[in-house]
């Protein structure tokens with residue numbers, strides 16, 4: 001990270017994230033710079049897909065085991081729990097919930113996103129491992145929905161994250177979400193779901209959009 | 225009930241007493257008298273709960289109205305107290321020493337309306353809007369639609385219909 005950027009960030013940093021000294025158990029002084037010590041500051045690279053049958057096989061395997069990050073924003077987070085109840089039973093489609101971004105491959109944005117939430121969403125998305133997919137629920141993620149003129153919610157999710165599948169509705173019912181998962185499977189099997197690579201190829205554009213609205217950007221450019 | 229009002233009236237210059245529904249009364253008061261009155265209500269009259277505490281922007285009169293709603297759980301009585309302060313130097317005395325959770329309301333009012341409460345803990349920390357650099361969004365001179373259009377990349381093609389004319393066209397196309 002360049003020096004100038006460092007000072008720019010400093011004005012938003014919480015005190016515990018600034019450079020400081022801590023005293024170790026044996027009395028030695030240790031310099032810590034949390035932003036540089038705890039994050040990898042290198043930018044990610046595109047992982048080119050394999051060729052031919054191998055990629056087809058991998059895509060089949062990926063499509064049949066979608067692990068979803070248990071994370072809800074907006075009204076749609078209420079529609080997700082029934083999805084995993086016996087009535088709708090998403091497990092039979094190979095969809096399971098995971099508690100941490102490190103273990104999940106699908107991020108569901110389940111409704112309107114405030115700027116404050118978007119910051120957390122970006123961090124979660126970037127911490128997920130490749131290959132990763134994004135499903136966006138509801139009209140709020142498509143064009144802002146009924147919060148289209150709000151001072152605090154974004155209008156178009158695809159300006160900040162690469163979206164694979166949109167599910168329309170306000171709010172979509174669990175059946176619609178299941179249909180959306182099947183659409184995502186088709187997309188993965190056909191080899192079109194390259195959102196993670198697209199994100200890296202167009203990283204500058206995405207970052208410019210994100211930084212335009214997240215004015216207190218106090219994290220590394222790419223959080224992983 | 226009237227007893228209580230008479231009692232307060234004798235000691236504090238309240239005006240505009242409105243009984244909006246049974247068990248709920250609103251009164252107006254000069255801002256400088258608020259702390260003594262609220263303290264006395266809490267200690268002597270059993271109004272121990274601060275229910276809500278919020279502001280209204282009367283931009284035409286150049287004033288903010290701050291409303292404190294107190295509740296007396298024993299008598300099942302609500303009392304709303306309205307005070308008016310100037311919009312330009314919007315500053316109000318903090319009541320966090322009476323109710324701890326008032327500090328959260330005050331932090332929100334500082335962010336959303338720009339009303340300052342000197343001495344309230346954490347009043348300057350961002351609450352919902354991290355890194356906000358415009359005028360406070362709940363002030364009525366803030367144009368939320370314009371801000372959203374400039375900031376959040378609106379998707380072209382959104383249509384807005386006036387509900388009355390739209391329904392008229394749908395139901396009675398011949399008229």
Ligand code: SF4
Nearest residue numbers: 075111112138139140
């Ligand atoms: S699309 Fe409708 S249900 Fe979904 S988050 Fe927006 S307002 Fe809520």
